[in-house]
Amino acid sequence: MDAYISFADRLRALQQHSSFENCPVRQVMQGIxxxxxxxxxxxxxxxxxxxxxxxxxxxxxxxxxxxxxxxxxxxxxxxxxxxxxxxxxxxxxxxxxxxxxxxxxxxxxxxxxxxxxxxxxxxxxxxxxxxxx
Amino acid sequence: MDAYISFADRLRALQQHSSFENCPVRQVMQGIxxxxxxxxxxxxxxxxxxxxxxxxxxxxxxxxxxxxxxxxxxxxxxxxxxxxxxxxxxxxxxxxxxxxxxxxxxxxxxxxxxxxxxxxxxxxxxxxxxxxx
DNA sequence: ATGGGTGGTTCCCTCGAGGTAACTATAGGC
DNA sequence: GCCTATAGTTACCTCGAGGGAACCACCCAT
Structure with a gap:
């Protein structure tokens, strides 16, 4: 089941990849x-x-x-x-x-x-x- | 009822406002x-x-x-x-x-x-x- | 009186997205 | 011979987003 994931949890998940500075999600978004x-x-x-x-x-x-x-x-x-x-x-x-x-x-x-x-x-x-x- | 509006129709609607150059939708998007x-x-x-x-x-x-x-x-x-x-x-x-x-x-x-x-x-x-x- | 925590502002600089114009090569039409 | 269209490339320039560091005013604690 896909549990609901809060915005805040997403935020924390984002942060764990690395710094916010070069976040992979942002790299994808900037291409769009x-x-x-x-x-x-x-x-x-x-x-x-x-x-x-x-x-x-x-x-x-x-x-x-x-x-x-x-x-x-x-x-x-x-x-x-x-x-x-x-x-x-x-x-x-x-x-x-x-x-x-x-x-x-x-x-x-x-x-x-x-x-x-x-x-x-x-x-x-x-x-x-x-x-x- | 909200009829389904195709992407292409959206595109044409965008164009009618003015040029694509300073499209109001883009102005909103750039703020985000x-x-x-x-x-x-x-x-x-x-x-x-x-x-x-x-x-x-x-x-x-x-x-x-x-x-x-x-x-x-x-x-x-x-x-x-x-x-x-x-x-x-x-x-x-x-x-x-x-x-x-x-x-x-x-x-x-x-x-x-x-x-x-x-x-x-x-x-x-x-x-x-x-x-x- | 010194340092830290409020929430800013101001100046200066860099870097890259985006714009402009000119040039490429090939082929067909007039 | 010249203009058109195909789909680009290259060189050069501008402008603004974003970054760094310093400064401001206020108050508190030590």
């Missing part, structure tokens, strides 16, 4: 929360995409960062990279099993952020207004 | 994924803590960053700050209702990271080994 990582993971959750498709889908990202972010995601095992030997070689990116397994918790958090960003924004305004008073 | 933010949120999920207690609980964090991270979390409405007029004034930090509502999805993701960091690490080793070959 680069500026573009979450966005690309959500995009690839729909279906595999080719490099150029992703560029057009997310026009704000630079070509350099798209390559680099995809490489990082590939390195961490979240994304696979498949090269097709067509005349101008084309490349397909998609989620691995590991990446797919992350999708549910990741999406839940994105949903939460989507549901609550208005509350966060108003909290910021309140805070900033009170600061100058 | 500073180097120490998640750790402090999980700590405060157990019970409210005082400043000095948090310092001792997370010895790796510098005093400067502890103050700043708590301020940022307070500004975003995740954390409250309560000053007690004791002789050396003491300060208590705790989760707000908003912060508490985030706890479940946040913790799910941390749990996922805890369950899968070994897979990520071995993926990295495989990738790095293949790169030099």
């Amino acid at each position: 929360f680069g500026k573009w990582s979450t966005l690309l993971l959500l995009a690839l959750s729909e279906r595999p995409y080719r490099f150029g498709e992703l560029r057009r889908l997310v026009p704000d990202i630079s070509q350099r960062m798209l390559t680099q972010t995809l490489r990082d995601l590939e390195r961490d095992g979240h994304v696979y990279r498949k090269v097709y030997a067509t005349k101008p070689p084309s490349v397909e990116y998609g989620l691995t099993a590991l990446g797919t397994s992350m999708l549910t918790p990741l999406n839940d958090l994105v949903v939460w952020a989507g549901d609550n960003f208005a509350a966060v924004e108003s909290a910021r305004k309140r805070f900033d207004a009170g600061a100058e008073a | 994924f500073g180097k120490w933010s998640t750790l402090l949120l999980l700590a405060l999920s157990e019970r409210p803590y005082r400043f000095g207690e948090l310092r001792r609980l997370v010895p790796d964090i510098s005093q400067r960053m502890l103050t700043q991270t708590l301020r940022d979390l307070e500004r975003d409405g995740h954390v409250y700050r309560k000053v007690y007029a004791t002789k050396p004034p003491s300060v208590e930090y705790g989760l707000t209702a908003l912060g508490t509502s985030m706890l479940t999805p946040l913790n799910d993701l941390v749990v996922w990271a805890g369950d899968n960091f070994a897979a990520v690490e071995s993926a990295r080793k495989r990738f790095d080994a293949g790169a030099e070959a």
Whole structure:
């Protein structure tokens, strides 16, 4: 049976691995929360995409960062990279099993952020207004 | 009824707000994924803590960053700050209702990271080994 | 009067994420 | 000959998150 594990217990478990400084959980999390990582993971959750498709889908990202972010995601095992030997070689990116397994918790958090960003924004305004008073 | 909304639909909804560049969802997410933010949120999920207690609980964090991270979390409405007029004034930090509502999805993701960091690490080793070959 | 415990602030520095632009090679279309 | 598309790489720069150390004001205990 999976016993319920409290947040605090998780915290203590985290600490035992090493210092908090280079906690393995954080290393995994930082791979997911680069500026573009979450966005690309959500995009690839729909279906595999080719490099150029992703560029057009997310026009704000630079070509350099798209390559680099995809490489990082590939390195961490979240994304696979498949090269097709067509005349101008084309490349397909998609989620691995590991990446797919992350999708549910990741999406839940994105949903939460989507549901609550208005509350966060108003909290910021309140805070900033009170600061100058 | 809450209809199921696909990841791809979420993506498109995100895009409509503005560019991906300064997406409100990302602004909320970035407030949660500073180097120490998640750790402090999980700590405060157990019970409210005082400043000095948090310092001792997370010895790796510098005093400067502890103050700043708590301020940022307070500004975003995740954390409250309560000053007690004791002789050396003491300060208590705790989760707000908003912060508490985030706890479940946040913790799910941390749990996922805890369950899968070994897979990520071995993926990295495989990738790095293949790169030099 | 000295040291320690409250909870900070201020200054300065480093390091790396991310951005910009130019360049690569190949092939097809006009 | 020139522009397009494929998918990158390389060099250079900026900016801000985070770190380190010192300082502040108050009070207590020894």
